[in-house]
Amino acid sequence: MAQTLLLLLSATCLHTAGFTRENDLGFNQPAVLSGVQGGSIEVPFSFYFPWELAKDPQMSIAWRWKNYHGEVIYNSTQPFLHEHFKGRLIMNWTQGQTSGVLRILNLKENDQATYFGRVFLQTTEGMKLWQSIPGTKLIIHALITTPGSPFIIPSAVLTAGLEDTRGQRNPSLLNLGAMVGMVMAKVVVIIPLYGWVIFLWWKQRPAE
Ligand SMILES: *[C@@H]1O[C@H](CO)[C@@H](O)[C@H](O)[C@H]1NC(C)=O
C-alpha cells in the first residue's frame, strides 16, 4: 500500500517535471514602460530555453513592433535597422548572452507601440526561434510646453476684450496663433470700446 502511494507520488512528480520542462521556454521583457518625448528608454530583456546549445549556436536577436506579427525593426544577424530608428536604437547584447538591453534614444511620439523581442539559436535538437507574446508596451508622454506670453495683460482687460468680441465680429479671437496678434487685436477692439463707453458716460452726465 505504502509502496503504491510512493509510486503514484513519484509518477506525479515526474509528470510535473516533464510539464515544466516543456514550458521552460520564454522571452522576458517588461510589460509596460513609459518615456518622455526626446528622452530615451531602456528595455531590459532575457530569454531561456530547455535545450542544449549547439557548438556554434548562431544566436540572433530581433525586434518587432506594433503587433506580434508586426514589422521587424532590428535584426542582429544581418544586421538590419528600420529607417524609423536610424541612429536611435542601441542594442546592448553580445553573442552568447541570454540577456541584454535595448535602448531607444530621442523618443518620438510615434514610437508609442508594443515591442516584441525575438530570438533565434541553434541547439543540439535543431534550430529554434521564439518571441515574447505580450511584448513591451511603450508609452510616450509629450513634453508639456506652455506658450510663452511676452506680455502681462491685466485679467480685467483680457476678460473684457474676450467678452466684448465673443459672438460678434471675431468669435475665434482665442484661436489666434500668436500672443502678439492677440494683444494687438485686443488693443484695436478695446480702444474704440473704451472710447465708446467714455462717450456714453460723457453724453449721459449732463442729463443727471
Ligand atoms: C550593457 O548591459 C549590461 C547589463 O546587461 C550593463 O552592465 C552594461 O553597463 C551595459 N553597457 C552599456 C554600454 O550600456
Ligand SMILES: *[C@@H]1O[C@H](CO)[C@@H](O)[C@H](O)[C@H]1NC(C)=O
Ligand atoms: C535575423 O535574420 C536572419 C537572416 O535573415 C534570420 O535567419 C534570423 O532568424 C533572424 N533573427 C530573428 C531573431 O528573427
